[in-house]
Amino acid sequence: MIWEVFRQERKGQAFQHAGALSAPDRTFAEEYAREFYGRRAESQALWVVPREAILEVGDFVDELKRNYHRVDGYPLKEKLKEARARAAVSAGEGNQ
Amino acid sequence: MSDLLLSIADDELILGWRDSEWTGIAPFLEEDVAFSSIAQNEVGHARALYELAARELGTTADGLAFDRAPAEYRCAPLVELRLVPDWARTIARHVLYETADEVRIAELKAGADTELSGLAAKIDREEAYHRIHARMWAERLAGEPRFEEALDELWPYALGVLPAELRPHLAEKLGRPLVDAVERGEHTEQLEPLWEEMTMVRRSVPGAAW
Numbered sequence: 453m454i455w456e457v458f459r460q461e462r463k464g465q466a467f468q469h470a471g472a473l474s475a476p477d478r479t480f481a482e483e484y485a486r487e488f489y490g491r492r493a494e495s496q497a498l499w500v501v502p503r504e505a506i507l508e509v510g511d512f513v514d515e516l517k518r519n520y521h522r523v524d525g526y527p528l529k530e531k532l533k534e535a536r537a538r539a540a541v542s543a544g545e546g547n548q
Numbered sequence: 549m550s551d552l553l554l555s556i557a558d559d560e561l562i563l564g565w566r567d568s569e570w571t572g573i574a575p576f577l578e579e580d581v582a583f584s585s586i587a588q589n590e591v592g593h594a595r596a597l598y599e600l601a602a603r604e605l606g607t608t609a610d611g612l613a614f615d616r617a618p619a620e621y622r623c624a625p626l627v628e629l630r631l632v633p634d635w636a637r638t639i640a641r642h643v644l645y646e647t648a649d650e651v652r653i654a655e656l657k658a659g660a661d662t663e664l665s666g667l668a669a670k671i672d673r674e675e676a677y678h679r680i681h682a683r684m685w686a687e688r689l690a691g692e693p694r695f696e697e698a699l700d701e702l703w704p705y706a707l708g709v710l711p712a713e714l715r716p717h718l719a720e721k722l723g724r725p726l727v728d729a730v731e732r733g734e735h736t737e738q739l740e741p742l743w744e745e746m747t748m749v750r751r752s753v754p755g756a757a758w
Binding site (some may be wrong): 474477478484486488491 | 574577578579581585677680681684685688724
């Protein structure tokens with residue numbers, strides 16, 4: 453049975469994934485988690501979670517490229533390039 | 549006093565050595581790391597006890613650990629047995645030894661010598677984790693014929709870890725009968741090869757500082 457271990461370095465901080473270990477039950481999992489992720493005072497708390505208890509969600513669809521609601525921001529590079537190209541074309545038309 | 553210190557320190561050193569023989573070949577990776585770490589703790593306890601004894605005897609911890617002849621060691625036969633690659637017997641010894649050690653440490657913690665009782669308390673805080681480890685394995689293997697046979701086989705050896713007056717307490721804790729113990733004092737023939745290997749580097753350059 454595989455257990456995922458999350459480690460909190462200091463009180464108040466978020467738990468971060470530290471790694472995984474193999475153990476037949478909760479008691480063994482606790483023992484090995486202490487040994488692998490706690491013995492050197494590198495953690496102040498651990499979460500030890502059976503891997504099958506984790507609901508993994510992925511595969512996010514964005515077919516219509518509605519990139520304005522992305523958390524990494526609104527990429528302008530492409531739009532600016534397109535706008536410059538349009539401006540160049542219309543300026544050319546004006547000269548005629 | 550130094551007699552008592554030496555018998556406990558020798559138990560811890562030799563058991564630490566025996567447990568470390570599993571490093572790299574324990575049943576699975578997680579247990580390999582955990583059991584090696586227990587081995588390392590036992591050797592650490594031995595060092596602290598040797599240091600205390602060394603002051604009394606006017607020598608050094610290394611001198612006590614490595615410069616005596618095999619016959620001068622005071623360890624109990626239980627810790628001398630080479631049990632690799634038998635995990636059932638290894639865990640049986642672990643469970644028996646940790647339980648006996650708990651009885652012995654409790655006695656030291658309550659003793660009049662404050663330095664020794666302080667050290668015993670420190671050691672006990674680490675041993676508490678060894679006991680958790682031993683118990684979880686004992687529960688897991690309970691009823692397995694190989695494990696139960698190993699407990700029966702090693703029980704007289706476990707009694708020999710403790711002085712006679714503490715044995716009834718151990719028997720009661722484990723629900724086993726008081727039988728004739730395999731006493732400390734006579735060594736098994738398995739100690740000498742261990743000693744050869746353990747002291748090899750030290751003997752190769754006598755008097756060198758490492």
